[in-house]
Amino acid sequence: MASYKEKKLFTPGPLCCSRSVKEAMLHDVGSRDVNFVNCVRYIRKTLLEVAQVSAEEFTAVPLQGSGTYSVEAVINTTSPRQGAKVLILSNGAYGRRMNSICSWAGIEAIFQEFPEDKKIDLSAVESLVKGSVQYTTICVVHSETSSGVVNPIREIGQLVRQFQPNAAYVVDAMSSFGAVPIDMKTCHIDYLVSSANKCLEGVPGFAYAICRTQHLLSCKGNCRVYSLDLVDQYLNLEATGQFRFTPPTHTMLAFQRALEEYQKSGGLEGRAGRYRTNRRILKEGMKDLGFKELLDDSHEGYIITSYFFPKHPKFCFSTFYSKLSELDQVIYPGKVTKADCFRIGNIGYLFPEDMEHLLKCVRQVLGDMGLQVPLDA
Ligand SMILES: Cc1ncc(COP(=O)(O)O)c(C=O)c1O
Incomplete structure (x- = not known):
């Protein structure tokens, strides 16, 4: 039998979790079981509370897979099949990954690279968004885990809203959500992405996007990848309380416990x-x-x-x-x-x-x- 020594992970992920979070997984539950449906409901509702946004305006959509799956899902879902133009503001590996996601999917992207050891430069962003090009999605990473730089997402969001009112503003807050304050309203964020095994300290296995519901609904039919269609995932979760495909049940049970512990610990x-x-x-x-x-x-x-x-x-x-x-x-x-x-x-x-x-x-x-x-x- 394989056995593993307990080690402390001082890494960008996977990360250490509490014993009680791991113990919460020791149950086999059916995806249609009422307790599991309630667990998914609790997680979706609590994520909105952590984000401090209302359920009238926003919805939390969990998706199987690591963080990249949800970043890919948001980019694919917000990009119309015709005429998509994505602006990627990047100063590190996770910004570059967004560019790879676009090129993989054949989505036109304008990739603006900034030095890796500095915050993204706002005057350069202003020149980019002020121009005549209309972007469908503008993406940035909040905490660039490849270096440690934290980008000015509020100031970028204000420029996006002022000069590109129709663009979806997407923030990859993978390694910051839950531990670094983010006011989605004043940052004008339409989609925020993070995953279970980051600052909320669940176990790996799913990620989520906190989406402005009206915008999400306007994206129906965009996604080129069946399993990454966030609109379809959202509609199914709303209609049945269930994932479209086999959910990561154990991971969700652990995440429910992680959220309870998060709230209890301040x-x-x-x-x-x-x-x-x-x-x-x-x-x-x-x-x-x-x-x-x-x-x-x-x-x-x-x-x-x-x-x-x-x-x-x-x-x-x-x-x-x-x-x-x-x-x-x-x-x-x-x-x-x-x-x-x-x-x-x-x-x-x-x-x-x-x-x-x-x-x-x-x-x-x-x-x-x-x-x-x-x-x-
Ligand atoms: C900012 C950021 N974006 C995206 C990712 C990719 O997440 P994953 O490795 O879970 O796919 C990470 C991973 O650490 C990250 O820190």
Whole structure:
């Protein structure tokens, strides 16, 4: 029988979850079972509460799969089969992924790339949206998990609404929803996408879009991919309370528990507070060890941090990673293209004592590798 050691995941995902969230999965339920239908209803309703939007204006549509499936579903659903034009504002890997989604589907996209270590530049966005081109969808990533940059989605949304009133404004808030405040109203967001196993700390297996219902209904017939049609998924959920195809039942049970725990532990404020503390401990501890961050101090993100590889001949990332993993601490490779970095996440079921322990392990591993601290990074 395969067996796995419990490890702490300081990654962008999959992330650690509480034992009680995992235990909530220990039931086989039928997709038509009234308890399961109620579970789906509870999740859809509670997601709107977390987003602080009304059920008259918005609807939460869960979909099987990882986060990318829901991003792909939103882009495909909001893009008419004729005349779609998607503007992608990108400063990292997840913005680039949106561009791949469009090219895969044959959807015309204008891909505007910005430096990976800076927030998206608003004056450039203004010039783009002010022009004569009418976009059908404008997409941006909120917390670019590939670097840690948090983009100004409110200011971008205001420009979108002012100059492109008919475009759907899509925000990939995969790694921020539930832990970084997002006011969907003042940000003018039409579609917000996130997934079960991010800041709400469920287990992986489904993602969701919080959609402006009127806009969603106007998209009927757009989607080129049967299984990703969010309008169809929405209509079916409304009519029957059920997914169209086999739902991730165990994952949904876990997510219901995760939402209950989220609310009990102080909701957005509680989650943001814990992650901010995690980030502060990490930032101070890594600085004491001599590591340098990719982003300068003007960045206030507290989801994930990118660190430059130390410029020391004895530093080898794969050894560093493996030795930390042997101590049950899992970090992550970098994902920016122009610098050698690794990443450490603060999200998931991680607490200040976990961050302190990670720092002790990092110090130990550096010593084992023959690197003196503080590093001369
Ligand atoms: C901002 C962002 N978008 C999209 C994704 C893709 O999600 P998944 O890997 O669950 O498909 C991620 C994953 O971490 C992410 O952080």
